[in-house]
Amino acid sequence: MIAINSKLPNVGASIFPVMTGLANEYKAVNLAQGFPDFPTSPKLISLVNDYMKKGMNQYAPPPGILPLRERIAEMTFNLTGKSYSPDKEVTITAGGTQAIYSVIEALVREGDEVIIFEPAYDCYAPNIRVHGGIPRPVELTPPDYKIDWENVKKLISHKTRMIMLNTPHNPTGTILSKKDIDELIKITKNTDILILSDEVYEHIIFDGQTHHSMAKYPVLAERSLIVSSFGKTFHTTGWRMGYLLGPDYLMAEIRKLQQYAVYTCITPIQYAIADFMASPEHYMEVKSMYQEKRDYFAGLMRNTRFDLLPVAGSYFQTAHYNKISEEGDYDFAIRITKEFGVATIPTSVFYTSNADHKVIRFCFAKTEDTLHRAVDRLMKI
Numbered sequence: 001m002i003a004i005n006s007k008l009p010n011v012g013a014s015i016f017p018v019m020t021g022l023a024n025e026y027k028a029v030n031l032a033q034g035f036p037d038f039p040t041s042p043k044l045i046s047l048v049n050d051y052m053k054k055g056m057n058q059y060a061p062p063p064g065i066l067p068l069r070e071r072i073a074e075m076t077f078n079l080t081g082k083s084y085s086p087d088k089e090v091t092i093t094a095g096g097t098q099a100i101y102s103v104i105e106a107l108v109r110e111g112d113e114v115i116i117f118e119p120a121y122d123c124y125a126p127n128i129r130v131h132g133g134i135p136r137p138v139e140l141t142p143p144d145y146k147i148d149w150e151n152v153k154k155l156i157s158h159k160t161r162m163i164m165l166n167t168p169h170n171p172t173g174t175i176l177s178k179k180d181i182d183e184l185i186k187i188t189k190n191t192d193i194l195i196l197s198d199e200v201y202e203h204i205i206f207d208g209q210t211h212h213s214m215a216k217y218p219v220l221a222e223r224s225l226i227v228s229s230f231g232k233t234f235h236t237t238g239w240r241m242g243y244l245l246g247p248d249y250l251m252a253e254i255r256k257l258q259q260y261a262v263y264t265c266i267t268p269i270q271y272a273i274a275d276f277m278a279s280p281e282h283y284m285e286v287k288s289m290y291q292e293k294r295d296y297f298a299g300l301m302r303n304t305r306f307d308l309l310p311v312a313g314s315y316f317q318t319a320h321y322n323k324i325s326e327e328g329d330y331d332f333a334i335r336i337t338k339e340f341g342v343a344t345i346p347t348s349v350f351y352t353s354n355a356d357h358k359v360i361r362f363c364f365a366k367t368e369d370t371l372h373r374a375v376d377r378l379m380k381i
Contacts, residue, residue, distance in 0.1 A: 007130045014122055015349045022334065023343035029374040032333075032343040034170070034316065036235040036365040041282065044234060047272035060267040062259040064092025064243070068274040072243055075277060082215040088248035091255060092270060094262045095240040096200040096229040101127050102261065103196050103225045103244070104162075106254045108133040112161035117147060119350030121170050121198065133161070137352045142320070142359055143309050145172045149183040156187065162194045163187075167212065168201040168313025171347055171361040175205060175312045176212045185219055194250070195220060200229035200242070203286040205313040206294060215245065222247055225254070230273055232315075233283050235365075239269055290315055290365070297364040300375040315365040318347065322358040324381055329356050340377045 019032035030037075039045075063069065069086035077083050084090055093099035100123060108114060110132035116124050118137045125135040136155045140147065152163075163184070167176040188195070197214040205211045214224035225246040231237035244254065276282055294311055301308055306319040325332050329346035337343045345361040348354045364371060 008126055011126055015345060019343050019345060022337050026338050028337045028341040028343045029370060030343045031362040031374050032345050034363045035237045037370055038367050040235045044272060044276050047275050048268050051268035051271040056268045056271050060264045060270055062264050063255055064265060065270045068092060068270045071274050071277040076215055080213050080215040082221055084245050089246060089251055091244045091251060092265050093242045093244055094265050095231060096227045096242040097123050098262060099227040099242050099244045102254050102258045104128060104131055106257050107194060108161055113159040114162045114164060115155055116164045118352060119171055119347050121166060122350060124164055125352055139355060142357050145174045147180055153187060160193055162196055164196045166198040168205055170314055171316050171350055172318055173311035173314045173316050175209060181212050181217060195224040197224050197226045199226055200232045201314040202228055203233050203283050204290045204315055205287055206291045209312055225250060233286055241265060241269055293364050296368060297371050300371060304378045315363060317362045317364055318359050320359055329358060329360055333360055336381060340381055342374050342377050
């Protein structure tokens with residue numbers, strides 16, 4: 001074997017393929033990995049097929065086709081009041097994860113510190129480390145996972161390059177409040193700190209609450225890169241289609257590197273989504289559909305011994321299991337997959353410290369039949 005010096009020596013397989021593989025092995029209901037088990041719109045599929053037949057099968061421009069970037073800019077303006085230039089400030093990406101990677105690759109240097117809020121989506125810290133940055137985690141705890149901004153202030157230094165946020169939040173389903181926004185504005189005022197805002201669940205928010213996008217606040221928008229995902233909005237996670245919004249001078253740096261990584265994204269799908277977005281109901285109705293699923297799942301779960309935590313957005317439900325077992329969450333998640341046939345995600349994997357609060361995450365982006373089958377099994381625990 002040829003010796004190599006691993007850039008991520010302590011990183012193994014992500015928890016998501018691990019739990020999905022276990023679900024497949026034990027024929028468990030998979031409420032672990034965050035993907036819908038219901039189809040996307042037949043109209044959207046037909047549009048993709050039509051553009052394939054029309055010959056739109058060659059390279060698109062590296063930033064993405066202009067009609068799609070125009071649709072995204074139009075939608076963002078209508079929802080937030082912020083005007084982004086389709087030409088210079090909107091870029092199509094191969095999913096939200098690639099967008100996050102590209103931002104960190106372009107803007108984080110050796111020794112730069114990046115504040116993240118944990119539990120955090122598991123690509124954040126490794127992406128920072130592989131580019132020489134230093135993750136500086138702020139731990140959030142159940143049941144409300146609220147940010148203690150005094151703790152954040154203590155981490156700010158001349159080395160702080162970026163603050164990474166996620167709203168609605170994976171895995172907890174919490175959202176940023178206006179108070180959080182006000183604190184963020186105070187902390188970043190008169191600094192060169194950048195913000196990377198992961199907003200891939202932007203259209204999945206419940207109970208009439210407000211999605212506080214960085215785009216809504218000019219003093220934040222001018223320092224923010226905003227990530228979103230068509231996979232989450234249109235139930236097409238396997239298409240790997242996302243986008244990035246940000247100021248032109250920052251976007252120019254990101255595009256320089258992205259053109260040598262993915263070069264461009266799937267052409268016929270870009271044209272199809274551009275047409276599909278011409279009808280705003282295709283993304284505006286997502287929140288009501290997922291709120292029905294959240295409420296349906298919560299209603300079923302009342303018949304189990306799990307204690308559900310509040311969910312304001314995303315398609316994830318967290319739950320305490322401390323009435324059931326003293327096991328660590330990883331062991332508990334593995335056991336109920338094998339013994340009861342329901343796969344979940346242990347939330348300790350989303351903490352650098354592996355903090356174990358006896359909380360697991362369920363994905364409710366499933367059909368009613370799937371949710372019913374899962375809860376029938378969970379009731380036996």
